[in-house]
Amino acid sequence: MADDLPAHMRPERSFQGLILALQRFWADQGCVILQPYDMEVGAGTFHPATTLRALGPKRWNAAYVQPSRRPKDGRYGENPNRLQHYYQFQVILKPSPPDIQDLYLKSLAAIGVDSGLHDIRFVEDDWESPTLGAWGLGWECWCDGMEVSQFTYFQQVAGFECAPVAGELTYGLERLAMYVQGVDRVYDLNFNGREGADKVSYGDVFLQAEQEYSRHNFEHSDAEMLFKQFTMAEEACKKYLRAGWAPDKSRHLMALPAYDQCIKASHVFNLLDARGVISVTERQSYILRVRELAKACGEAWLKTEAGGAS
Amino acid sequence: MPDLLLEFFSEEIPARMQARAAEDLKKLVTDKLVAAGLTYDGAKAFATPRRLALAVAGIPVRQPDIKDEKKGPRVGAPEQAIAGFLKGAGLTSIDQAKVQPDKKGDFYVAVIDKPGRPAIEVIAGIVPEVAKAFPWPKAMRWGEASGKPGALNWVRPLHSIVAMFGPETEEPDVVPFTVGDVAAGDTTYGHRFLSPAPIRVKRLDDYMAKLDAAKVVVDPARRAQMILTDAKTLAFAQGFELVEDEGLLAEVAGLVEWPVVLMGSFDKVFLSIPEEVIRATIRNNQKCFVVRDPQTAKLTNKFILTANIEASDGGAAIVAGNERVIRARLSDAKFFYETDLKTRLEDRLPKFSQIVFHEKLGTQAERIGRIVKLASVISEVMENQQQIGQRHYQGSSARYLNNVQRAAQISKADLLTEMVAEFPELQGLIGRYYAEAQGEDEAVAHAIEDHYKPKGPDDLVPADPVSVAVALADKIDILVGFWMIDEKPTGSKDPYALRRAALGVIRLLLESKLRLSLVSVFDAQAINVDSSFEQLARERGAKQGGLYTVAIGHGAVPWAGKQVRKNSVDLLAFFADRLKVQLREQGARHDLVDAVFALEGQDDLVLIVRRIEALAKFLDTDDGKNLLAGTKRAANILRIEEKKDNASYSGAPDASLLQLPEEKELARAIGAAKAEADQAVKREDFASAMTAMSKLRPHVDAFFEKVTVNVDDGKLRANRLRLLNEIREATRTVADFSKIEGS
DSSP: OGGGSOGGGOTTTOHHHHHHHHHHHHHHTTOEEOOOOSSOOSSGGGSHHHHTTTSSSSOEEEEEEEEEEOGGGOOTTOSSSOOSEEEEEEEEEESOOTTHHHHHHHHHHHTTOOTTTSOEEEEEOOEEETTTTEEEEEEEEEETTEEEEEEEEEEEETTEEOSSOOEEEEEEHHHHHHHHHTOSSGGGOBSSSOOGGGOOBHHHHHHHHHHHHHHIIIIISOHHHHHHHHHHHHHHHHHHHHHHBOTTSSOBSOHHHHHHHHHHHHHHHHHHHHHTOSOHHHHHHHHHHHHHHHHHHHHHHTTSTTTTOO | OOEEEEEEEESOOOHHHHHHHHHHHHHHHHHHHHHTTOOOSEEEEEEETTEEEEEEEOOOSBOOOEEEEEEEEETTOOHHHHHHHHHHHTOSSGGGSEEEEETTEEEEEEEEEEOOOBHHHHHHHHHHHHHHTOOOSSOBOOTGGGGSTTOOOBSSOEEEEEEEEEOTTSOOEEOOOEETTEEEESEEEOOTTTOOSEEEOOSHHHHHHHHHHTTOOOOHHHHHHHHHHHHHHHHHHTTOEEOOOHHHHHHHHTTOSSOEEEEEEOOGGGGGSOHHHHHHIIIIITOOEEEEETTTTEEEEEEEEEESSOOTTTTHHHHHHHHHHHHHHHHHHHHHHHHHHTSOGGGGGGGGGGSEEETTTEEHHHHHHHHHHHHHHHHHHHHHHHOHHHHHSTTOHHHHHHHHHHHHHHTTGGGGSHHHHHOGGGTTHHHHHHHHHTTOOHHHHHHHHHTTOOOSTTSOOOOSHHHHHHHHHHHHHHHHHHHHTTOOOBTTBOTTOHHHHHHHHHHHHHHHTOOOOHHHHHHHHHHHHHHHHHHHHHHHHHHHSSOOOOOSSOOEEEETTEEEEHHHHHHHHHHHHHHHHHHHHTTSOTTHHHHHHTSTTOOOHHHHHHHHHHHHHHHHSHHHHHHHHHHHHHHHHHHHHHHHHTOOOOSOOOGGGOOSHHHHHHHHHHHHHHHHHHHHHHTTOHHHHHHHHHTTHHHHHHHHHHOOSSOSOHHHHHHHHHHHHHHHHHHTTTOOGGGSSOO
């Protein structure tokens, strides 16, 4: 497939080409190709298309790019691998199809990773998200010793058993692109696949942002405001959850807006954590508070139509 | 006789679980076969990343027939009873039952023939049972089936099962069963990338051969051997030597079905990083081996990786890829190393006051403060006993004591470095590197690394007196602290590794021959923990407006003539238990531990062990054995008579009531032996104390031979019982003989 593309669109030539190739591949598998969720999240898993859709009996196959924010990972643009804002490509397939590993390997082939030439391995890596009350078993996928994806069979989300189980694939796009482009520094990635004056690098797009957000995350973010925001998001989440329940608790009508506030609280917590204003003991209690919200949202979701309530 | 071949083919099984799973499969299946009357000749289990296989050879074709006898009612019993018996035994007429005589008359006995079932049927029942309850450390559900309750749990999705049963000379049969939604068959698959096509198999030999042709080495031991041999050869060919690593080898053998060993290199500039860090980086993150130069014994800039494929370019892309990842990892490590070196260890200490060590024991800073205090106390004892200043510091006690303080102070500082954050298992070692780099005394630098030791029963015990003092303080503080907040090990739970800490203290004391009164040290450290409690109370009081109190086991109890904390006595008992375990593992007489601890005031482990050794030697002699028997006999008589009379026969016997020469002699001998043994014990000469005791033996023997204790004359009897008690008392000079097993 990659051979039909113009040079600047080829996944091994441009960052955007890589994204487009993955989207095309998973669209061909029947996935809904979504756009990123319009809120700050720490990982593609937080997108309601994964967290909430992983719950309940309905089939669901989707793929999307999700910008992910990890305020603590900022390095002022000085580290060749670490970013406080990066992209994940997320695929969720529910129930997990029997050939999901083969599909994954085909997706690598689609972006130019030849399994006859490269050593692709599934190495144990169990996944757990204390904030989402979620866990699953799976692997990190290695290509020549480099971790390029996470592969997880969700067993539990928001404290509820997944029935059926969804398979989740998360591609670290920058890493994968660095690999296929043969680049050692993330900022040197070719973003648009052009050469010479027309070339736009990853650094052209994001280096300044990394520097500015690192300053913000570590030195200047308004901790007092963030503490308030955390409490406000927490309160709002609980309020929306209360308001959404039908009197007999058979239905919930506002799981999604409530879950937005849970995401908000989680991101605000990450900002506070990066700012170093949360002590070790308090840290645990903040994580628990977010988990409580996530659990309550999951419970509500299971009583919505998409959550499978009859 | 037929053989069984089983294979569970799944998605990638974690390397660390494979060996155990193969063993479990073997044990569970063969145990059930035997329980079903199907004995076998031999069984072998194998694992690869994608399969668990089991071959059981020499299973009979059928279960043996069983004759079951069922006893029925008496001959001539009521109709109803007979009818019930016939129904229960599955007989149609009472004529089918045998009649057997019994003490009370004739009875009916039904003989039921249970014909054995074909083995293949039995196996078809056994294997699904084993699979459904397979003891994976972690298992999961998957796919369509996971939508309904009762779905199969397996380590990763299960794709196919091979189950073949039959004799060597015939076409084997597929054992008919289903696990989850997978039906057993005769088909498996080759290597994921090199030969993925389906393969039909019959029995173990063609299974192994066909898979081998399909680029799968089924036997993990063979894969490990291939990797090791190829890695050594590859290193040797370049004039280097493989740094062998058994754990890594086993793990890597569990990550590949078709090992292909390749060598890569990294920039020499990274060799400036400590070797252990290079090795940890390459091993932990990349599962690769490191290589050293046999001339210098130093690492070279090479590494050895094990790929799972024979690549079409001979592995060039794989090596290049791995080199890039290792370069990135090492440059991170180098960056951490260089960044860390910019901050002196002592400058990191203030941060410890924000790091909680344990919610109830306060911060790391508090803990370090306590370790410093205790290490100082211990080092003073060491200096007094062993003149360390003289021996190691040109006569300067102060330099030794200062070194201990300094080492204790910065012993934990490396926990706050980037390097230890990245490689927690290098704690201590990294501290030593940084201490050396900032010009600390060599003994201080080594103590930072060694104060965690001994980490287990096989770990070396530090010998340098600075390391010994800090290592003891580190462990005793944790033990006293956790005892005071009542976080003691229970059963299999020991989350803070307190048993290991106690064993560490025992080994440190014994090997350095340091004489320490443990109870006094525990009591002293408890005061330091008290001040941490007070500090916590102040902090939390200010924050929560309430006082924080912890008060468990603070009560004073009498011990060896003084008042000490109950906790300290409890902790001493814990040490006695650990000492028993330690002696048992060395094959020594652990049962003597109680006999010595039962004496008053025993808390000096060096003395205790010396006493146990002398006692063990003594009990190996005839004198010792007989004295022990005599003492036990005396104690038994006393116990019985004291119970009968509801009285206690303690106190010295009345000399004027001693009549027979044997009892007079015994009384005299006891007095002499006791005095002599007492003197010897005071000199800590336990061998002589035992010799003194051995002089008692003929007199005890003669007493029991000639003297009747339970005579009619009440006064005489009481006096003789008192004399028996004196035997018991005298032996207590060396040990409490009643606590010794055997006779």
